[in-house]
Amino acid sequence: MSLLELKNLKTYFHTRAGTTRAVDDVSFSIGQGEIVGVVGESGSGKSVTCHTMLGLLPQPPAKVEGGSVVFDGEELLHLAQPLLRAIRGKRISMIFQDPMSCLNPYLRVLDQVAEPILAHENASREEAEERALAMMKKVGIRDAEQRARSFPHEFSGGMRQRAMIAMALVTNPDLLLADEPTTALDVTVQARILKLLRDLREELGIAVLFVTHDLGVVADVADRVVVMYQGKVVEQGAIRDVFSNPSHPYVKGLLACRPTFDTKYRILPTVEDFLETKTEPDGTTRLEERTGMKDRLAELEKAIPEDGNGEGSSPSDLLLSVEDLRVHFNSGGGVLGGLLGSAPPTVKAVDGVDLTLLKGRTLGLVGESGCGKTTLGRAILRLVQTTSGSIRYEGEELPAQGSPELLPFRKRMQIIFQDPYASLNPRLTIEQALVEPMLVHGIGSSQSERRERVASLLEEVGLSSDHLLRYPHEFSGGQRQRICVARALAVEPDFIVCDECVSAMDVSIQAQVLNLLRELQDKRGLTYLFISHDLSVVKFTSDEIAVMKEGRIEEFGPAGQIYGNPQSEYTRELLEAVPRAEF
Amino acid sequence: MAEQAQASPKHGSSLWRDARLRMARNKFAMAGFWVILVMFFMCFVLAWFCPDPNKVDLADKFAPPSGEHWFGTDKLGRDLFSRILYGGQVSILVGLVATAVSVAIGIVYGALSGFAGGKTDAVMMRIVDTLLAIPFLVLVIVLQATLSDWSGDATNWIVENFHWNKEFTARLTNVVPLFFALGLLGWLTLSRIVRAQVMSIKEREFVEAATALGYGKRRILFRHVIPNVLGPTVVYSTLTVPGFIMYEAILSFLGLGVESPNSSWGVLIKEGANFLETEIQLLLLPGLFFSLTLFSLNFLGDGLRDALDVKAAKD
Structure with missing residues (x-):
């Protein structure tokens, strides 16, 4: 008999805007001492399922509409609160x-x-x-x-x-519910926590329900996997079967659109290439495999360049060079500490970095949280005060932060941030947000010309010009990131810093944004500094890689060399920590 | 992820518009809004058709409510209804003018302080701390005494140069120092609130993006930072209006605010308190108007706070 069994569980949210079927007819089970991974993108209902089981959802707006959750022979859904509390945290x-x-x-x-x-x-x-x-x-x-x-x-x-x-x-306890337990951690730490969970399962015989958005993590830790999409279980089975031979088109798409160390595509397939949502005459929707999916994949495969990396440009096309750059912050102390004469401790965020960026190429900057990669990106754009060192842009030394001579360079270098929610001013329409940089830099001679340019920029990043008069909060995360890309492109830059710009996204959206960045690079000859903690994504996007640790560059070289034959101990450790689905 | 944008029409709805819709759904806040509107109408329109609030008729003192005197008369036989409406003019204006003055100073001072940061910020905030350390009422009394010294001269100057009605001018110069005394000191807390908001907004990535796009400091401050702090500021300032009305009432009650024969709600309550045992309506009726206004303003402020709450707007 299984330890926990969910049958036809339905949890709906009833709000003013209508009913959301967060969990819609979900059934699966966990045996004694088994690790089951529940995978899904944001809004797939995986966390709601977890919370429903333990009666942790606020009701209303949530309402359990039907189904059963049986734990060790006992129905949890209709258990009185005191009895449920005795199970929660104990069993x-x-x-x-x-x-x-x-x-x-x-x-x-x-x-x-x-x-x-x-x-x-x-x-x-x-x-x-x-x-x-x-x-x-x-x-x-x-x-x-x-x-x-x-x-x-x-x-x-x-x-x-x-x-x-x-x-x-x-x-x-008999069962451990782990809700994204490693998402906020660095890869090396994540690898150790995953190993710990597996060891504990061996030792204590505890069953684990592992909820995550990360397919790699699931492959690493779970025995069985349950894939959720739009509140429904689309596929479940032994981890090996699902990963090597997925049957549902969504799962196929999900596995394909995720860049891994072995990805050869230049443009990633997206979930939309696999999945089609068909609306029945009675209003219900049905998911179907898209016809022509195979042709599309073949087409993508054909687009793979011969030499793998497209090493076409010669080293003379130097765009940017950084020499012995240092950024030190005074932490704490503040004005009072200064007055009292105590020297505040210095944080060496960037501590002697040398880098070169070639035109039309992507430099991937990887490292764990706190290694200084974000500060380095901002320092190159002169967004933070540098302590010492030089940054040359096409041979010219960048003027200091705050000097008026910097303005022409601002037009040429742009940045895209991690959080598309925080990087758009909520009080400006999309049109206002995109016209403003043109005004500041004197691009376009009339309002109507600028408006036309904005419309064409939106089309270029895959949005419709109907969106012009809307405000940022009316868009989804992926759409907002497209708007941020359009805003960066509004000044026609040739260099863009992408600071963890896909890190907060679901893999299906991530694939779309990565494809967009690649298409723009091909079309406009853009140079990227791609900052990320995700080594698989960096492998996909970058021609050169710099590995950063504690403010210094640990290793710098062509992507193939870094991944194939890492020289530094730290790089090797990082690469090994990346969870991989290898069967 | 849900494609929220697809369902809505081509024209976007701004956060302000969303806030207005949320506001319209809040019954208490809308009730407060209408009460204040009616109060405005009575004090500033209806008052002109009422009998002279300062007309003494000793033969008819302490008259009960009647067709001629709706709320009866006071100890000098003056029409109480009329005095309440004229007093309301002073009280409401004190609330609004003092708030406007304090909002104007508070936003500019707080935003500059928060945006500049570093030493400038530290010095500017220590000045605020120093002023906050002195009891508010003491400061108001001193400031008002100083400003009042000029009011006599100002009255003469205006009457000579502009030939305004002397009585009206005297009334005006009597209350104006009070408005400004309250306003000039009320900005202290507001500037701290604005500063805290600005400091959190300026860390947001859209401000960094603006720097990266080469926008100037002034553009960033006025177009990207300040509009985003207006919501909380508006909310806080609606909640200060009742505070100012209250302070005026306290000062007048202490005999330091509006001078006789002018009235304000505070003055009327003070006068009414003398006849607590015999003529209780002299205390209750002005008190009713006063409380009703304060209640409504508080409901309105709460409604605005909920409506402009960014967290609610996100969902």
Whole structure:
């Protein structure tokens, strides 16, 4: 008998705008000691499914419309709150995405790890702390005895996630619900947490329901996978079967549109290439495989250049060179510290970087969080004050930040940010946002000419000119990122810094944006500095790669060399940590 | 991801328009809005058709409500209804003018401070701290005393040069110092709120994008930063209007605000309080107008806060 069984679960949200079928007839099960991955993009209903099981959804607006959730022979959906509470945290535990916001910053770590025992069992404080400490050691918190009395902010991100796992496992639950537990972590840390989960499963025989958007992670950790799309389970089965021989067109598309180390396409297939939504006469929709999908794939495959990297341009076409660049920040202290005469500690975000960018090519800048890659990108654009070093743009030294001579360079260098929600002014229409840079740089002679240019820019990034008078909040994340690209293109730049510009996106949208960037590069001869923590994406986009660690460039060279024959220990470690579906 | 944009018509709806729709759905806020509108009409239009609020008729003092005197008369036989409406003019104007003055100063000061950052910000904020450390009422009283010294001269000057009605001018110069005294000090908290908002907005990526696009500092501040802090500022300022009306009432109650024979709601309440045991309507009726206005303004402010809440707008 399976440990947990979901049958025809339906959770709908009833709001003023109408009914959303967040979970629509979902059935799957988890056996004892099994790891099941639930994969889906944002809005697919995977988290809602998880929360419904534990009765954690606010009702209303959510309403469970039908189905059953049976845990160890007991129906959870209609269980009284006190009985459900006795199961939650005792027999079914949960870990979340953000270990910082899930740990109470005012309580010591040990007290928090011990708390579930005190809440659910009749144990003494000493016994609870002893067991908590033992669990903290088991999940690999180094020097657990000494660090147990620390506060969460004194732990690193990975250690915090370990503390969360210890807290979840301390009551010896039968089932662990892990909701995107590694999404906020660096790849190397993620690899260690995934290994920990597998080891714990072996050791404790615990079943894990692993919810994630990342197919690579699922392939790495799970025995079986459940793929969700638009509130429905589109495919489920053993991980090997689903990955090597997917049957549903959505899953096929999802697997194909994700750049991996082995991706050969120059333009990625998208989910739309595989999937067609057909509307029946009675209003219901049906997902179907798109006809001509095979031709499209063949066409993409044909477009692969012979030498793999298209190393056409000669090294003389130097666009930008960075020499011994340093950006140091004074952290803390502030004005008061300055007055008191105490020297504030210096953070060396960028500490002696040399880089060269070739025209029409993409330089991928990879590194883990806090390595200084974002600061480096901004320093090159003169958006942050540099401490020392030189940046030459086509042989000319870039004027200092804030000097009026910088203005002509601003027109030539642009940036696209990670969060398309924060990078558009919510009070300006799309037209206003795109016309403004032209006004500042004197592009276009009349309002009507600028308006025409805006319309053609929108078409170029795949939006309709009907969208001109709308405001940013009326667009989806992918559309907003297209608008940001259009805004950057409005001044006709030849160099664009893409700062984690697809990192917050679902893979299907990511593929579209990556394709857009590539098409624009081919058409306009753009040069990109592509900053990302995702090594697979960087491999897909970049001709050269720079690996950054603690403010310095660890390794710099052609992409093929970095991925094929890494010289530095750190690069090797990074590459090995990337979860891969290898069967 | 849902393609939100596809369903809506070609013309986009701005955040302001969305806010207006949300506002229209809030019954309490709309009720407050209409009460204030009616109050405005009564004080500024209806008042002109009422009997002279300062006409003394000792033979008819403490008259009960009647057809001639709707709310009765006070200790000097003056028409109470008329005095409440004329008093309302002063009270409402105090609220609005003082708020306008404080919003104007507060936004500019706070935005400059927050946008400049660093040492400029530190110095500007220490000035605010210093002023905040002095009790508000003491400052208002001192400032008003200073400004009032000029009011007599100002009255004469205006009457001589512009030949305005002397009585009207005297009324005006009597209350104007109060407006400005309150307004000049009310901006302190507002500037801190604006500063905090500006500091958070200027970290947003669209401001960085604006820098990268080569926009000047002034353009960024006035077109990209300030419009995005207006929402919270508008909300806060509607909530300060009742505060100013209250301060005027307190000052008048203490005998430091509007001078006799002019009236304001504060003055009327003070006078009414003397006859608490015998003629309670002299206290209750002005008090009713006063409270009703404050209530409505608070409801309106709350409604605006909900309507302009960016979090709500995101969904």
